[in-house]
Amino acid sequence: MAAKKTTQKKTEKKPYELFDKTTQAFIYNRQVAATQRMLDFDYVSDRETPSVAAIINPTGKDGLEKFFFGPKEILIPVFKSMKDAAKKHKNVDVMISFASFRSAPKSVEEAFEIKQLKTIVVIAEGVPERRMKELIAKAKKLDRVIIGPATVGGIQAGAFKIGNTAGTIDNIIESKLGRPGSVGFVSKSGGLSNEAYNIIARNTDGLYEGIAIGGDMYPGSTLMDHLMRYEKNPKVKMLVCLGEVGGVDEYNIVEALEKKKINKPLVMWVTGTCAKAFKTDVQFGHAGAKADAEAETADAKNKALKKAGAIVPNSFDDYALKINQTYKKLVKAGKIKPGPEPVAPIMPADYAKAMKAGEIRKPSSFISTISDERGEELYYGNMAITDVFKKDIGLGGVLSILWFKKLMPRYACKFIENVLMVVADHGPAVSGAHNTIVATRAGKDLISSLVSGLLCIGPRFGGAIDGAAQMFSSAYDRGLTPQEFIDEMKAKGVNIQGIGHRVKSVHNPDMRVTVMKNYVKKNFKKSPLLDYALEVEKLTTSKRDNLILNVDGVIGICFADMLRNEFPKAVADEYINMGALNGLFVLGRSIGFMGHHMDQKRLKQPMYRHPWDDILYMKE
Amino acid sequence: MAQKAIREADGKKMMARLLKDYTGGKYPVKDRYITIGPETDMKKLPNKYKWLTKEKLVVKPDQLIKRRGKSKLLLLNTDWKEAEKWIKARMSKKVTVGKTTGVLDHFIVEPFIPHEQKDEYYFAITSVLEGDLVLFYHEGGVDVGDIDAKATKMLVPIGEMPTAAEFEKKLVAKAPKDRKKMLAEFFEGMYKFYADLNFAYLEINPVVVVGKDIYPLDLAAKLDDTAKFVSGKKWGDVEFPSPFGRIRTPEEEYIDMLDGKTGSSLKLTVLNPEGRIWTMVAGGGASVIYADTITDLGFMDEMANYGEYSGNPNEEFTYLYAKTILDLMTKKPNKKGKYLIVGGGIANFTDVAKTFTGIIRALREYGDKLKKQKVKIYVRRGGPNYATGLKNIGALKEEIGLDIEVYGPETHMTNIVSMALKGGK
DSSP states (O other): OOOOOSOOOOOOOOTTOSOOTTOOEEEESOOHHHHHHHHHHHHHTTOSSOSEEEEEOTTSOSEEEEEEETTEEEEEEEESOHHHHHHHOTTOOEEEEOOOTTTHHHHHHHHHTSTTOOEEEEOOSOOOHHHHHHHHHHHHHHTOEEEOSSOOOEEETTTEEOTTTTOSHHHHHHTTTTSOOSEEEEESOSTTHHHHHHHHHHHSSOEEEEEEOOSSSSOSSOHHHHHHHHHHOTTOOEEEEEEESSSSHHHHHHHHHHTTSOOSOEEEEEEOGGGGGSSSOOOOSSTTOOOSSGGGSHHHHHHHHHHHTOBOOSSGGGHHHHHHHHHHHHHHTTSOOOOOOOOOOOOOOOHHHHHHTTSOOOOOSOOOOSEEOSSSSOEETTEEHHHHHHTTOHHHHHHHHHHHSSOOOHHHHHHHHHHHHHHSOOOTTSHHHHHHHHHHHTTOOHHHHHHHHHTTOBTTTBTHHHHHHHHHHHHHHTTOOHHHHHHHHHHHTOOOTTBOOSSOOSSSOOHHHHHHHHHHHHHOSOOHHHHHHHHHHHHHHHHOTTOOBOHHHHHHHHHHHHHHHHSOHHHHHHHHHHTHHHHHHHHHHHHHHHHHHHHHHHTTOOOOOOOGGGSOOOOO | OOEEEEOHHHHHHHHHHHHHHHTTTOSOOOOOOEEEOTTOOGGGHHHHOGGGGTSOEEEEEOSSOSOTTTTTOOEEEEOHHHHHHHHHHHTTOEEEETTEEEEOOOEEEEEOOOOOGGGEEEEEEEEETTEEEEEEESSOSTTOOOHHHHSEEEEEETTOOOOHHHHHHHTSTTSOHHHHHHHHHHHHHHHHHHHHTTEEEEEEEEEEEETTEEEEOSEEEEEEGGGHHHHHHHHOSOOOOOOTTOOOOHHHHHHHHHHHHSSSEEEEEESOTTOSEEEOOBSHHHHHHHHHHHHHTTOGGGBOEEEEEESOOOHHHHHHHHHHHHHHHTSSOOTTOEEEEEOBOBOSSOOHHHHHHHHHHHHHHTHHHHHHTTEEEEEEOBSTTHHHHHHHHHTHHHHHOOEEEEEOTTSOTTHHHHHHHHTTO
């Protein structure tokens, strides 16, 4: 983030110049897009320093904001107070107020109090007329220039651009605004200034400066004010102006022409000649665009201007032609010498915009295939969230889509839900629940307490589900008879996972196992692993009564059966290897752990400390 | 957002309510002004306003009509029975005032103030850049003549509040000696009232002095509606009626309604439904210039509409706007064919391709009608993504056979108007 120098020594401006290539401004109110557009213009204009020295954010805090200056990033300071900003940036003489119509006058008053701020731009539309008249009178006394209100601003080609003037950077380059020409332009309308810059670029050596004074009844500076500046500026060779029906500003121009105060060629057109086509008084878009007297009509003004010596086309249709003819005359007379066209620096494309336009591509860092939240509604796989509910796929269905990327048949989804219900809790004494309770009683929050329990899940606690599925399917797949399987395990000296219970036995069956077994028998089209496991159980229980297929075993084995029914064997095995069965246990048991956490909180249980007498302290 | 005219009754009621606060209680104006609209139940009025059947009355339309007396739209020194009859005979009827024809729908009724011609004065305040111009003439009434030449003018610089003594010296010097002071005091209050309420124009002609009382007989005023957030409470329930004669067509009202629903701007005025030149132009400034060019090239009478869409309306609103215009223009065929100008300058930030999608949708829908009625379409636009927009709209030529020509920023903005109308004459 190496910034160029952000301030520069002020060079002395002539009184008829409001801006030059070193002019810096304050932006009043945080206007990120407009600020960036000014800086983009700076870059194509080959400015050394950014045209925005600081942002005044009256409702924010002092700080820094990041912007682009060409391909690089720079920091622009943000001040809460205009006075503080001015103290730090003594060279700044332009204040551009983006304040609303309510607070714009206050921002102007604030700028009045700071002597260095010579030019004040008011963008807001709808500033009360009386208030504006007060500001205009005060500006005159204090020798300040106000541009606006109700304007987009203006531009000095290749030097300084106010806010959003001249539109996108493409248009700025297209209209050759990155370097100065010889035409001084002023209009009321900001909306049409782009069109005017296009006309000027196509018919002359380009714009020198263009100002939109705004459409209000009482603009801070007038068409006449800016034409007089251009008249005095030797770099401006011809004047182009676009007036408007309503008001009498144009008659000051007529007078200036008559009194030879304006001597440079002036091509001018007053819009609103169509007002006579309306049967009643018509108020066009601008507040000032209404003729209250014959003299204020566009026709009367065009006529008077023509008579006074302005070059007035017959209609707007010839405006470009007249501009072109006037320019050519000046070239012929040697007053303008067209120079070679400088090459505009290439503006780096905005990443988001270029991406949208399909101009660039980039490899992504992530891929995701199970859900998509970007559209109108959330999708789980291919199913919109509304369908999730319309089709009532249940929690099992949602899990099926998000874990296994397809909605399995109802029997399978229901089985998943059954598993979750069966494993949801197994009392406070098991190691995970115990840990959760101890953590809760130590004052920890829900997530910490839950995680403290979950971290116990592994080979000894909860892991039997996974182990049973793996052991039984491996034996079955290798074609071992139940006896061969038992013998193999015995030879290895390993207990068969999923077999055996501390208290339950053939005569005292575990109801959880019975429920699961019955469901599978009734609803699965086949369950070869369960059948195999039951054969194994027959042999083990014949040795000892309590070597039954336990709940972990039945869950793991039946789940493997289910996956094998719905997916090719290799896929089903992969899901088990990924830890799907552990996941199922973690998910289900979290319900219980959170229950224990809330239970302990509800009971306001104090810190737990294990009693000494329960610990055998020994020295080796 | 501009200076907006208000009804005479609203202006007078404001005076009745507030002027006393600005004159230290002197010269109170009694609230004896009744507005009668098409919905008003006139039978109930005598009960509500006891003075109505006791006093002599004045009745006139209250619809921003100038010189009502000369158009016989004034009933003086009458009673309620006559007044009621007079209003009933005119309510909802068309009248022509000068060149403008409109429907009468609002009347003001107030007490008749007997006085002599010599009691009438002219008083007005207008807004100028430097402040306000206060006008006074020691004769008033309808026959006052060229007031701009005759009146005494006093410029009040912005921010200043002249005293009664100043008004007496500078403004009412020509009034009769015994009335100078009271007029000056009254005007001092009126100026404060005007400034504090953000009026942009106020004319009372005549102001009438009878004994110690001052009456505003005829009042016209404009408020600066941008000041609503400052003075709105004091204005009360004020209405900004359309100029007299402005009768909205259902299509115009529909577009107004759409305009109110979006943050963007959609405007439509139907000038001549039989006209052959229709426009659909983006941007307030550009739309005026297109209408100008049609006028300046001599086709004012053929110009069917004025309107604009701007501020980046979404596809749906652009579609509805375009559809309304296409529907209007294809209502009645014209043997000579018609022209549709889809114009616009170079947009600042509006995505041209995006806004065109709505217009294209409407053009497709009306394709058959447009072809049958020999509508020639000219398009010109620039700005972000314009090339794509122009390509898409131009494709309608191949796709559905519309007679359409498409131009970009290389073509002067209004050239499509002259191109279209060259064949028109």
